[in-house]
Amino acid sequence: MSLIVSKFGGTSLASSKAILQVANIIKEDKSRRYIVASAPGKKKNEDTKVTDLLYLTYDLASHDITFTDTLDKVIKKYKEIIDGCNIDLDIDDFFAKLSDELKGKVSREYIASRGEYLNALILSKVLGYDFIDARDLIFFDNDGNFIESKSYQAIEDMKNKHEYAVIPGFYGENLDKKIKTFSRGGSDLTGSIISKGVMADLYENWTDVSGFLSADPRIVKNPKQIEKITYSELRELSYAGASVLHEEAILPLINDGITIQVKNTFKPQDKGTLIVSDSAKKENSSDITGISGKKHFSVINIEKIQMKKDKSFYRKLMSVLEVNRIELEHMPTSIDSISLIVKENQLASNYETIINEIKTFCSPNDISVESNIALITVVGAGMKNHVGLSAKLFSALAEANINIRMIIQGSSELNIIIGINQDYYEKAIDVIYKAFIN
Ligand code: ASP
Numbered sequence: 001m002s003l004i005v006s007k008f009g010g011t012s013l014a015s016s017k018a019i020l021q022v023a024n025i026i027k028e029d030k031s032r033r034y035i036v037a038s039a040p041g042k043k044k045n046e047d048t049k050v051t052d053l054l055y056l057t058y059d060l061a062s063h064d065i066t067f068t069d070t071l072d073k074v075i076k077k078y079k080e081i082i083d084g085c086n087i088d089l090d091i092d093d094f095f096a097k098l099s100d101e102l103k104g105k106v107s108r109e110y111i112a113s114r115g116e117y118l119n120a121l122i123l124s125k126v127l128g129y130d131f132i133d134a135r136d137l138i139f140f141d142n143d144g145n146f147i148e149s150k151s152y153q154a155i156e157d158m159k160n161k162h163e164y165a166v167i168p169g170f171y172g173e174n175l176d177k178k179i180k181t182f183s184r185g186g187s188d189l190t191g192s193i194i195s196k197g198v199m200a201d202l203y204e205n206w207t208d209v210s211g212f213l214s215a216d217p218r219i220v221k222n223p224k225q226i227e228k229i230t231y232s233e234l235r236e237l238s239y240a241g242a243s244v245l246h247e248e249a250i251l252p253l254i255n256d257g258i259t260i261q262v263k264n265t266f267k268p269q270d271k272g273t274l275i276v277s278d279s280a281k282k283e284n285s286s287d288i289t290g291i292s293g294k295k296h297f298s299v300i301n302i303e304k305i306q307m308k309k310d311k312s313f314y315r316k317l318m319s320v321l322e323v324n325r326i327e328l329e330h331m332p333t334s335i336d337s338i339s340l341i342v343k344e345n346q347l348a349s350n351y352e353t354i355i356n357e358i359k360t361f362c363s364p365n366d367i368s369v370e371s372n373i374a375l376i377t378v379v380g381a382g383m384k385n386h387v388g389l390s391a392k393l394f395s396a397l398a399e400a401n402i403n404i405r406m407i408i409q410g411s412s413e414l415n416i417i418i419g420i421n422q423d424y425y426e427k428a429i430d431v432i433y434k435a436f437i438n
Contacts, residue, residue, distance in 0.1 A: 002201040004031045007169065007191030010041020010049055011208040012265035013119055016084020018043075023126050025206070025268055032204070034159075034194055035166045037123050038187040039115025040077055050074055050115040051170075051184075058111040061102040071099060078118055087125040094118065110179040113171035116187060120168035129164040138172025138193060140180040146172075146193075155197025167194060188246035192260075196252045203253065203260045205245060210264040211273030212237070212244055214290040219426045220433045227271055229289055230278045236379045236415045237292045250275065278381070287383050288436040291429055293376035295422040297329065298347045299406070300340040302358065303366040307336055316361040324350050324357070329375070330408050330417065339406065341419065344371055373405060374422035377415050378432060384413040393418075396435035402428050 008022050026032045039050040053074050060067035075095050082089050098114060117133070124131035137154045139147040151172070158165065169187025174180045182189050188205060195203035212234070215223040229237070231250045238247045244262060253260065257277035264270050307313055321328055321340070330341040347354065347369070358367060383389050390407075393416060397404055406419040420428055 002031045003033055003198060004029065004202045004204055005034045005036065005191055005195040005198065005200040006032045006204040006206060007036035007187060008038065008123075008265065009187065009205075009207045010038040010051075011043075012041075012206050013037055013123065014040045014043045014047075016081045018265065019081060019085055019123060019126060022123070022206070022265060025265065026127060031201075033164050034198055034200075035120075035123065035127070035129065036169045036187060036191040036194055037116060037120040037166060038169050039119050040081065048073075050077060050119075051112055054112050054115050055108065057102065058108045062108075067102060068099075071095065071102075074115075078122070081119075081122055085122065085126050087122065089122060089125055091118065107178060109171065109181040113168070113179045113181055116168035116170045120166045124166035127164070127166065129166050130162045132158055132162060132165045132167050134168045134171055134190060135173035135177075135179060137167065137197070138190065140172055140174045142175050144174070144180055151193060152197045155194060159198045183246075185246040188249040189252075192249045192252040195258050196256060199256065200258055203258055205249075205260055205262045206265045207244060207262060208264065208266060209244060209262075210267055210270035211262040212290065214288075214437050215429055215433045216292065219429045220438075223433065224437055225271070226273050226290055228274045228276060230276055230280070230381050232278050232412065232414055233289050233379050233381055234275055236377055237290050239377075244273075245275075287386050287389055288378055288380040289382075290379050291376065291432050291437075292379070293374055293425065293429060295372075295374040295425055296344040297341055297373040297375055297419070298344045298369055298371045299373055299419065300342065300347070300355075300358070301337065301366075301368045301370065302340070302362065302364045303337045304362065304364045305336050307338065310362075313362055317358065320354060320357045320361060324354050326350075326354065332406050332408050341373070341375070341406075370405075372422045373419050374425040374428075375417055375419050376425070376428055376432065377417050378436070379415045381414055383416070390416060392435055393432065396431050397428060400427060400431040402431070 006026060012022055013019055026035060041049045053070055057067045057070045060070060078091055102111065121131050137151060137158060139150045141147055169190035171179050171181045191203055191205060210225060212226040212229060213223045214226050217223055231254055234250060238245065250260065260275040261272055263272040326342050326346050328340060328342060332339050355367065358364065378393060394404065402420055402424045404418050404420060408417040
């Protein structure tokens with residue numbers, strides 16, 4: 001029998017009705033043995049996620065402002081779930097203790113983690129599976145770095161003792177035995193880590209959409225669903241803005257080539273998206289898998305005649321960015337010039353200092369800054385050996401009268417990134433979609 005790890009996101013576990021639907025899905029296939037649960041998310045758009053309510057509760061408590069109304073909303077949510085699922089679980093003591101803890105010296109991360117803790121406990125009761133606390137499986141050092149060997153060993157030991165189990169997502173424990181959470185959306189990472197630890201045949205990620213779309217549906221009408229995508233393609237698309245999975249979720253799976261399947265809890269019959277290793281052959285590989293992008297970049301254009309003669313030029317330039325804590329997104333170059341593409345808000349926070357330091361240390365002939373830049377990434381593993389693809393891309397944009405400010409292509413030839421004035425962002429995505437996918 002194959003082994004599946006199934007992670008269910010917040011919307012999939014936001015009400016008793018949704019949880020019972022999840023239980024049906026899990027029970028349909030005996031291979032679904034290790035279940036990772038998020039905290040209850042939003043039932044309706046105007047709802048607040050339990051994790052956000054817990055953060056707010058902590059913030060109120062830490063400012064000595066009454067937090068009971070906010071905590072009551074959390075309690076009400078869980079009571080509805082417990083009643084609707086018809087399970088025997090008394091949470092009064094749990095919340096009385098939490099309320100006391102909030103008056104003392106607990107951490108914000110600990111309070112936030114209680115959302116997944118309790119939801120996983122509930123799901124384990126609904127299913128009749130063992131409950132395993134994530135703090136016994138996922139470990140961090142005191143700087144917050146995930147400790148691979150200790151965690152994977154603990155997960156393997158857990159597998160040998162428990163045939164079926166539910167595990168809370170989002171958190172683990174550090175060496176001081178304090179709760180440490182991942183960044184937001186981190187239950188996806190828990191699912192990946194558990195999948196690697198038990199050497200799953202498949203990691204199912206159940207959410208409220210039917211997988212990845214080939215373009216943003218707010219821009220392109222009814223974009224095509226992506227049925228199959230490689231790890232690297234997905235990294236490029238997620239980096240550029242597509243957000244269904246946590247950006248780092250595939251990292252633990254790369255070495256073993258474990259496949260992820262993104263599925264929709266509310267439309268389980270939909271195919272979803274399969275995320276496969278780069279070496280797994282893509283049948284029907286089309287040229288372009290997806291398009292995504294982001295706005296709000298700035299470009300620092302630096303001109304320096306005979307730049308390459310100054311052997312320390314790049315080092316000094318990078319040092320300015322490093323000292324001012326600026327992340328470099330891209331760096332297209334030509335013989336006598338170089339452009340640094342950075343996030344607008346990072347540059348804005350220290351604009352004068354950065355420009356002055358570049359002038360002082362790198363002695364450019366000219367330096368200028370352009371803002372309101374959008375980057376659009378066109379991704380496709382199939383574009384590698386395809387002649388004429390960029391011609392098609394640039395002609396489509398030219399016909400739409402969109403001026404391309406810069407072109408970046410990584411050596412992997414997995415994507416082409418174009419920089420344009422962000423006023424044309426939506427139009428450009430639509431034009432590219434029509435040229436390639438539709
Ligand atoms: N509940 C956490 C969040 O809202 C973690 C997760 O859902 O993945 O970010």
